[in-house]
Amino acid sequence: MRAKIIITDNYQLMSEAAARLVIEQIKKKPNAVLGLATGATPIGLYENLVKAAWLKTVSLSQTKAFLLDEYVGLNKADSRSFHYFIKNKLFDRVDIKKENTFIPDGQAQDLKKECASYESLIKRHGGIDLLILGIGLNGHLAFDEPGSEIDSKTRVVKLKEQTRRANAAYFKKPSQVPRQGITIGLGTIMKARKIILLAAGENKAGVIRRALKGKITKSVPASILQTHKNLTVVLDQAAAGELMAGGKRRK
Numbered sequence: 001m002r003a004k005i006i007i008t009d010n011y012q013l014m015s016e017a018a019a020r021l022v023i024e025q026i027k028k029k030p031n032a033v034l035g036l037a038t039g040a041t042p043i044g045l046y047e048n049l050v051k052a053a054w055l056k057t058v059s060l061s062q063t064k065a066f067l068l069d070e071y072v073g074l075n076k077a078d079s080r081s082f083h084y085f086i087k088n089k090l091f092d093r094v095d096i097k098k099e100n101t102f103i104p105d106g107q108a109q110d111l112k113k114e115c116a117s118y119e120s121l122i123k124r125h126g127g128i129d130l131l132i133l134g135i136g137l138n139g140h141l142a143f144d145e146p147g148s149e150i151d152s153k154t155r156v157v158k159l160k161e162q163t164r165r166a167n168a169a170y171f172k173k174p175s176q177v178p179r180q181g182i183t184i185g186l187g188t189i190m191k192a193r194k195i196i197l198l199a200a201g202e203n204k205a206g207v208i209r210r211a212l213k214g215k216i217t218k219s220v221p222a223s224i225l226q227t228h229k230n231l232t233v234v235l236d237q238a239a240a241g242e243l244m245a246g247g248k249r250r251k
């Protein structure tokens with residue numbers, strides 16, 4: 001595998017290391033097109049970006065950003081929507097222009113049309129220069145759940161129960177977690193010129209091993225990343241715990 005793997009001592013250092021890579025990209029190409037993940041993992045990275053923008057170490061005034069996924073059916077103003085998340089964590093706190101930010105509309109009348117136009121919007125902007133990914137416990141990337149096709153594009157997907165359970169904490173009742181999402185496809189992901197995969201915590205150690213060292217298979221969507229030409233994986237110690245020779249770390 002050609003991936004560069006950076007193992008840091010803890011979540012904070014993981015977030016700082018990832019932020020440095022993003023800042024480096026924006027400095028090199030101020031009008032870079034970013035692909036942004038939601039979830040708990042990249043929050044520290046976004047905090048570091050906000051800090052850097054505030055300190056004027058970097059400016060996102062020409063940067064473009066595409067969110068990777070969104071729940072189907074949630075209102076944009078709903079605090080559990082990814083729309084709300086990314087505005088709150090990043091877009092409203094840096095100097096990125098609103099017209100340069102893109103989020104799939106999970107409430108579109110015609111979801112199929114929304115997916116097709118999101119895919120072509122990414123293309124029209126020249127494709128994604130730098131894509132930031134988290135990883136689900138089942139190996140999903142964005143909402144590309146196990147079984148997703150390698151060349152899949154932006155589309156509506158049914159969320160796996162494991163994914164709905166993992167996100168249940170954000171909702172009053174687990175049954176309120178939407179059953180569908182809009183997600184960019186694995187094909188869309190693989191076209192990104194550079195990818196940063198982030199993972200933190202012991203509960204991600206198994207899936208990180210399967211994704212990076214296991215067989216490339218549809219049942220672990222993240223395993224496709226092994227074939228990407230420019231992948232950097234940034235982990236904390238705990239998430240890297242099963243990557244070392246000998247497999248599962250024993251206590």
Ligand code: PGA
Nearest residue numbers: 039040041134135136142
């Ligand atoms: P997390 O989610 O960052 O909240 O762990 C990752 C994912 O499900 O892709």
